[in-house]
Amino acid sequence: MVKQALIPAVAVAAVASVVPLASAPAAPSSSFTLVASLDRHSMVRVDAPPKGTSPGDVFVFSTSLRRAGKPDGRAEFVQTVVDPRYRGVSMRADLLLADGTLELQGAGLSRRAPGGAKPSSETDMAIVGGTGAYAGEGGTMKLVPSGRTTQRLEVTLGS
Numbered sequence: 001m002v003k004q005a006l007i008p009a010v011a012v013a014a015v016a017s018v019v020p021l022a023s024a025p026a027a028p029s030s031s032f033t034l035v036a037s038l039d040r041h042s043m044v045r046v047d048a049p050p051k052g053t054s055p056g057d058v059f060v061f062s063t064s065l066r067r068a069g070k071p072d073g074r075a076e077f078v079q080t081v082v083d084p085r086y087r088g089v090s091m092r093a094d095l096l097l098a099d100g101t102l103e104l105q106g107a108g109l110s111r112r113a114p115g116g117a118k119p120s121s122e123t124d125m126a127i128v129g130g131t132g133a134y135a136g137e138g139g140t141m142k143l144v145p146s147g148r149t150t151q152r153l154e155v156t157l158g159s
Contacts, residue, residue, distance in 0.1 A: 031156045034095070036063035036075055038149040057081040065095065065153070073097040075153070086111040091125060093141075095153075100132020102155070104141055121145055127157065 039062045048056030059079040065072045076094045083089075087110035095102040106125030112118050127139040139157040146152045 030158060031154070032067060034072060034075075034153040034155065035066045035146070036143075036151045036153055037066070038063050040149070053081060053084075055081055055084055063151075065097070067097075082107075083109065086113045086116075091123070093125060095141075095155075097132075097134075100130055100134040102130045102134050102137070102141075103128050127155070 042060070042062035044060045046058040046060075048054060048058075057080070059077075061077050063075045063077070065075055073096045076096070078092045080090045081088070089108055091104075091106045091108070093104040093106075095104065104125040105128050106123060108123045109116065109119050122145075123143040125141045125143065127137060127141060130137040134157070137157050139155065141156070142154040144152040144154060
């Protein structure tokens with residue numbers, strides 16, 4: 001008797017666990033590249049004392065994004081100067097894409113710190129979350145300079 005009741009219960013539980021997945025948005029490709037073009041009119045610098053580049057200075061700017069040559073949203077960046085000795089910055093970015101958003105955090109140095117990696121022209125950022133097609137995502141994004149006012153954003157998703 002217990003065996004007969006258990007089989008339908010397991011079948012119902014299995015179907016119930018699959019049904020929510022069927023209604024979820026289709027997951028985007030696990031990696032893709034965006035091209036970011038700086039919107040010069042969006043660039044703002046907040047100069048904290050003392051005058052000149054120093055800890056607490058903030059740079060805010062926006063870029064237009066393209067994927068496979070087609071418009072695919074905007075990126076909003078905030079960079080804060082945190083380390084004058086090694087020219088360190090802390091970065092946040094919001095990628096506002098057609099199919100959802102990605103939230104990013106990162107940091108970088110322009111001078112090599114003792115025991116640290118050699119600074120690179122490329123910057124890695126952690127994908128710390130997302131919405132829409134990117135809900136619950138994690139991963140990395142590499143910013144690669146590709147022109148005076150453009151960068152390639154190489155996105156790799158993986159929770």
